[in-house]
Amino acid sequence: xxxxxxxxxxxxxxxxxxxxxxxxxxxxxxxxxxxxxxxxxxxxxxxxxxxxxxxxxxxxxxxxxxxxxxxxxxxxxxxxxxxxxxxxxxxxxxxxxxxxxxxxxxxxxxxxxxxxxxxxxxxxxxxxxxxxxxxxxxxxxxxxxxxxxxxxxxxxxxxxxxxxxxxxxxxxxxxxxxxxxxxxxxxxxxxxxxxxxxxxxxxxxxxxxxxxxxxxxxxxxxxxxxxxxxx
Numbered sequence: 001x002x003x004x005x006x007x008x009x010x011x012x013x014x015x016x017x018x019x020x021x022x023x024x025x026x027x028x029x030x031x032x033x034x035x036x037x038x039x040x041x042x043x044x045x046x047x048x049x050x051x052x053x054x055x056x057x058x059x060x061x062x063x064x065x066x067x068x069x070x071x072x073x074x075x076x077x078x079x080x081x082x083x084x085x086x087x088x089x090x091x092x093x094x095x096x097x098x099x100x101x102x103x104x105x106x107x108x109x110x111x112x113x114x115x116x117x118x119x120x121x122x123x124x125x126x127x128x129x130x131x132x133x134x135x136x137x138x139x140x141x142x143x144x145x146x147x148x149x150x151x152x153x154x155x156x157x158x159x160x161x162x163x164x165x166x167x168x169x170x171x172x173x174x175x176x177x178x179x180x181x182x183x184x185x186x187x188x189x190x191x192x193x194x195x196x197x198x199x200x201x202x203x204x205x206x207x208x209x210x211x212x213x214x215x216x217x218x219x220x221x222x223x224x225x226x227x228x229x230x231x
Contacts, residue, residue, distance in 0.1 A: 034119065042075075042204050055187065057146055064099070066149050069098035084118060107133070110130070129155060156182075157180050158198075
């Protein structure tokens with residue numbers, strides 16, 4: 001053991017300092033979360049929820065509260081600029097699974113978020129617009145149910161908190177949003193514009209954390225570090 005330790009010490013002593021420095025720079029500590037890449041694509045699942053109007057029938061003997069809950073596939077592109085600032089346009093689409101699904105069976109939802117994105121945590125403000133497709137106001141389920149509400153011209157504003165953690169060649173991310181929707185609601189005698197609260201949850205995966213991309217990032221950091229060294 002003493003002879004092996006002596007041999008290893010001699011090898012390290014004969015290794016050029018530059019080579020040791022490059023090896024240290026190429027080493028990636030898995031416990032350290034790096035800053036996000038400039039260009040990333042994200043695939044997620046988004047769930048929105050709104051509590052809508054109440055319908056009554058038979059002189060008030062029957063009533064039903066309606067809800068709006070689309071579960072959508074979310075496609076997004078996130079651009080990282082000025083180190084900690086991000087811009088993310090997205091498009092989501094999917095079915096409405098709540099009891100207003102006959103009037104609003106499918107939903108398309110486009111959005112744009114701008115804000116802060118660090119190594120793990122982010123915060124952003126967003127604007128979106130969603131469109132129910134394939135239905136009409138006061139449509140029922142065909143099983144003696146009451147007519148269902150319909151929403152159109154839906155402008156959504158929200159605040160977002162996000163968390164992401166890097167795993168292998170991507171990042172698992174979670175987003176929680178609290179939004180307000182300015183909508184035109186049609187439901188029996190109701191035909192007006194009003195605001196509704198809409199919480200949203202999104203879980204997804206950022207692609208693009210490849211070995212080549214990590215090597216390019218390390219090379220950029222090495223060049224920046226070389227430029228800061230005193231001459």
